[in-house]
Structure formats: structure tokens, C-alpha cells
Amino acid sequence: EVQLVESGGGLVQPGGSLRLSCAASGFTFNTYWMHWVRQAPGKGLVWVSRIKSDGSSATYADSVTGRFTISRDNAKNMLYLEMNSLRAEDTAVYYCSRVQYNSYFDSWGQGTLVTVSS
Amino acid sequence: DIQMTQSPSTLSASVGDRVTITCRASQSISSWLAWYQQKPGKAPKFLIHKASSLESGVPSRFSGSGSGTEFTLTISSLQPDDFATYYCQQYNSYPLTFGGGTKVEIK
Numbered sequence: 001e002v003q004l005v006e007s008g009g010g011l012v013q014p015g016g017s018l019r020l021s022c023a024a025s026g027f028t029f030n031t032y033w034m035h036w037v038r039q040a041p042g043k044g045l046v047w048v049s050r051i052k053s054d055g056s057s058a059t060y061a062d063s064v065t066g067r068f069t070i071s072r073d074n075a076k077n078m079l080y081l082e083m084n085s086l087r088a089e090d091t092a093v094y095y096c097s098r099v100q101y102n103s104y105f106d107s108w109g110q111g112t113l114v115t116v117s118s
Numbered sequence: 119d120i121q122m123t124q125s126p127s128t129l130s131a132s133v134g135d136r137v138t139i140t141c142r143a144s145q146s147i148s149s150w151l152a153w154y155q156q157k158p159g160k161a162p163k164f165l166i167h168k169a170s171s172l173e174s175g176v177p178s179r180f181s182g183s184g185s186g187t188e189f190t191l192t193i194s195s196l197q198p199d200d201f202a203t204y205y206c207q208q209y210n211s212y213p214l215t216f217g218g219g220t221k222v223e224i225k
Contacts, residue, residue, distance in 0.1 A: 035214075045154075045162065045205055047214040061213050095161055103209035104152035106173070108161035 002026040002107040004096050009112030016086050016116070022079040022096030022109055030054070030074040033102045036081050038092035039111075046092075049081065050099070064090075086116045120144050120208050124217035130225040137193040139220045141206035146186045150210040153182055153191045156219075157202045165204075166191070196222070 008020040022034075036048040049070040051058045058070050069082040079096050093111040100106045121144035131137050141151065149169040154162040164173050166182040169189055179194045193200055201224055206217040 044219045045156075045207070045216040047216070050212075059212060100167070103150065104164065104167045104207065105154070105162070106164045106167075108163075110161055 002098065004098065004107060004109035006094065006096050006109040006112040009094065009114045011115045011117065012086055013118050014087060014116055017082070017084045018086065018114060020081040020083065020094055020096075020112055020114070022081075024077045024079065024096075024098070027098070027107075029072075029077040033099050034072060034079045035097045035099050035105065036070060036079075037095045037097055037105065037108075038090075039095070040089075040092045043092075048094070050102070051079070083114070086114075088116050090114060091116045119213055120147060120211060120215050122206055122208055122215050122217040124204075124206060124220050126220060127218065128221045128223060130223050131196050132225045133196055133198060135196045135225075137196050137200075137222060139191045139204055139206075139222075141184075141189040141191070141217050143187045143189075143208055143210075147208045147210035149185045150208060151182075151184070151189050152207045152209065153180075154205045154207065155200075155202045156205065162205065193222075 003025045005023045012018050035050045049060045051070045055072050067085045071080045093113050095111045096109045097105040098107040123142045125140050151169045153166040156162040170182045181192050203219045203221045205219050
């Protein structure tokens with residue numbers, strides 16, 4: 001069974017930093033692109049970032065480019081999202097997700113809440 | 119970026135009703151469309167890919183259709199477990215984008 005478990009969310013002040021983690025199990029992690037998707041309270045889903053299966057390539061939404069960094073450790077089956085210069089508008093539940101054929105999200109974690117507030 | 123527009127934003131229906139949700143893309147996305155179901159406080163659940171291909175384990179009362187810019191998700195006979203918010207998502211090009219969601223609530 002595919003399992004994705006996020007951690008690392010919490011309350012952070014504007015301008016601060018946070019590192020999210022996602023532990024993957026139940027599938028061959030190093031063969032899948034992995035993504036982060038976020039959802040602000042009461043709002044819809046927004047794609048944030050993706051990373052290639054071998055970690056050699058990453059892409060970001062314009063809203064987080066230059067502030068967020070996605071990475072992975074295939075030896076540990078872990079996905080990460082380093083978030084810097086956080087803003088109030090980054091407040092959201094962050095989901096890690098496995099993507100099939102780099103296209104649709106077939107498995108999701110339970111999400112971790114990031115709140116940016118003073 | 120490709121904009122995805124869902125309608126209606128809220129839909130009130132009764133158990134047993136046939137329900138149709140529409141998703142429109144701002145440009146042609148061929149059949150590169152997925153649908154998800156999300157319940158309050160939970161992660162989205164994948165339902166359909168390539169506009170009409172049902173994920174394994176998803177009840178057959180769910181179906182998808184369309185191509186190009188207009189797509190529909192149909193629930194043939196609404197069940198109590200189906201009251202949720204539904205999202206479409208295009209994967210024709212990056213950035214991947216979602217519709218704003220359609221909340222299906224009890225009438």
C-alpha cells in the first residue's frame with residue numbers, strides 16, 4: 001500500500017523558514033516524480049513544485065520560485081520542501097503527492113499545515 | 119498558464135440524483151484531465167484520468183467525458199458517501215492547474 005506521511009508544518013513568522021518532509025513507503029520511490037501541492041484554508045488546490053525521480057531536475061510555481069527548494073533522498077525514501085522568506089499567503093495545508101507519468105496525482109499524503117503569522 | 123473553470127461552484131442534490139459537474143479549460147488540453155474527490159479535513163482522492171478512465175476501485179457510478187476544452191464528471195446515482203468537493207486538473211502543460219472545485223451538498 002502506498003503511504004505518504006508529511007511532517008514539519010507549524011506556525012512561523014513572516015520572513016521565516018520551515019522545512020517540510022514527506023516519508024514515502026509501499027512503492028519504488030526512486031522511479032516516480034514527486035510533487036508538492038498546497039491548499040489555503042477554505043480554498044482550492046494549487047500545484048507548488050515537482051522533482052524528477054533521480055532528483056536531477058526541479059520545477060516551481062511562479063509564486064514560490066526563488067523562495068522554495070524541493071529535494072529528495074532516494075536512499076531514505078524522503079521528499080523535502082525547504083521554504084524561505086515565508087509570507088502570509090503561503091499559509092496552507094501542504095500535501096506531498098506521487099504523480100503517474102508526471103501528470104496526475106494518484107496518491108496523496110494527509111497534509112501538514114503551515115501557518116505564517118506574527 | 120491554463121485556467122480551469124468549474125461549474126457550478128455548489129450543487130445541492132439528493133441521494134439517488136444524477137449529478138453532472140462541468141470543467142472548462144482556457145485552451146485545448148486534449149484528454150489530459152483528471153478528477154479528484156475531497157472530503158473536509160482529508161486529502162484529495164484520485165478518481166479519473168485521461169478524462170474518462172476510472173481509477174481502480176472507484177465505483178462505476180462515477181464517469182467522465184469530454185475532450186478539448188469541455189469536460190464533465192457525472193455521478194449516475196448519488197450516494198451518501200459522495201457528498202464532497204470535486205476538483206478537475208489539467209496535465210496538458212505546466213504549471214499543472216486545478217479547477218476551483220464543486221461542492222456537492224445535501225439538498
